[in-house]
Amino acid sequence: MRTNFDFTPYRRSTVGFDRLFDLLETGMRGDAPADGYPPFDIVKEGEDSYHITLAVAGFAPNEIEIVAQQNQLTVSGKRADDGDKGEYLHRGIATRAFERRFQLADFIEVGNARFENGLLSIELKRVVPEAMKPRKIEIGGGNPANDRIEGPKTEAKAA
Structure with missing residues (x-):
């Protein structure tokens, strides 16, 4: 039976899980105090x-x-x-x-x-x-044309 597992393919396709893989590998090696x-x-x-x-x-x-x-x-x-307070039996x-x-x-x-x-x-x-807790996003109503974010206005030049 195979006792070691290679996490290399998973390490290549994930971001930020290095600590998790390190813990799994450490646990499999038996580095914990015996x-x-x-x-x-x-x-x-x-x-x-x-x-x-x-x-x-x-x-x-x-x-x-x-x-x-x-x-x-x-x-x-x-x-x-x-300080050796006596002889232990x-x-x-x-x-x-x-x-x-x-x-x-x-x-x-x-x-x-x-x-x-x-x-x-x-x-x-x-x-x-608080930043990590789920939060409810309210859905606004109204006229969609008025809710648009407008960028900088440019004037058309007449030729």
């Missing part, structure tokens, strides 16, 4: 609102950084050195550094972030600009 840490949920709360919840047990809010840039949300965490709480990236659709804006009980929640909302 370990799945930290685990997360994505919830659709309404027609245009979402939130992402990451389980970041063992981290403090000041050890986590959230960056929204263009159509990408990056959440990274690096735990401060705890078992270390089951993963506190290793992480970076989790989320590709956002057009017009998705990142809102507030909350940290409660080891869970980081990030609110997202789709905000479509």
